[in-house]
């Protein structure tokens with residue numbers, strides 16, 4: 385299956401099982417049963433691409449597909465629901481009335497609450513009725529950015545159970561946490577929604593994706609950098625694109641590889657921009673953690689950050705939810721060494737040295753081996 389979206393021209397790599405699952409659910413909906421799916425996964429893992437790939441199956445099964453992507457840049461009432469439901473050229477009387485109401489909202493300086501409630505009830509009605517004649521699918525991408533009024537409608541409907549004759553897919557990132565979204569997720573969970581967590585690509589699929597992007601086999605140096613992407617397709621694309629645009633990509637006897645290390649500087653910048661959404665507190669703490677290496681122990685980080693462990697946890701929770709760090713027993717591990725390196729290289733040199741000096745003390749007190757402590761002492765100079 386290929387799709388015009390996202391500039392992709394090849395089938396999705398490494399997602400056969402997930403696509404099969406979604407195809408099955410679409411077939412279930414086409415058979416007249418309502419299904420709701422909550423698709424969660426870290427930024428760039430491929431949520432939008434996966435739901436985009438449903439278009440082909442929807443056409444085959446003759447299921448009408450309505451999709452929209454929420455955006456925090458468009459916070460006005462019902463932005464995402466009206467994108468999904470009111471854009472068709474042939475509208476029902478209810479849709480025409482609703483569109484008229486929204487036009488009036490958007491023209492007015494303020495909208496009275498009861499008008500919002502009325503429009504919300506009309507959207508709920510529209511969603512209930514849309515499947516009356518034939519099955520359909522609704523994909524709302526990035527609901528973590530949805531306007532509040534649309535979330536309210538989704539919340540209300542969850543009390544009635546899955547939408548009649550419909551496959552509803554809501555995609556979302558686990559962070560930043562929004563209480564309104566958490567309430568929607570909880571309500572749909574109680575209504576029997578399926579949770580699908582989109583995991584990073586395997587090592588093999590990571591290389592396969594890079595090979596698609598460069599147009600042939602990739603060499604050892606590029607593979608080395610690809611291994612730091614933690615299987616995140618967006619980072620894979622960033623690696624390939626940055627190597628190419630920096631002129632570091634060379635082809636020798638049909639094998640594509642990156643030469644030198646100069647291109648890693650702009651790569652770090654690209655990666656740091658990708659994680660800006662985590663917010664300053666989380667990024668500062670993760671920057672400190674980057675000094676400790678790919679994996680670290682929470683109490684060591686707390687010593688380094690000069691904060692109580694509980695405070696560190698509270699901040700790091702967001703990094704955990706975002707998949708930037710993962711818990712492995714009592715250790716924490718950076719999910720993508722690419723991100724750790726970008727954070728580390730982004731530390732001002734003075735600060736980095738000071739952190740290494742503190743790490744040497746903290747680790748030595750905690751009983752770390754002398755050779756580890758001395759690595760930090762070296763880097764503190």
Ligand SMILES: Nc1ncnc2c1ncn2[C@@H]1O[C@H](COP(=O)(O)OP(=O)(O)O)[C@@H](O)[C@H]1O
Nearest residue numbers: 390396397399427428429430431432433617618
């Ligand atoms: N399985 C995949 N195979 C090939 N490319 C992918 C795959 N998953 C994602 N991509 C590419 O990676 C980038 C990020 O994917 P996207 O679907 O936008 O992630 P998300 O919606 O989870 O943030 C896009 O450029 C997309 O085309």
Ligand SMILES: [Mg+2]
Nearest residue numbers: 431432525526
């Ligand atoms: Mg997306």
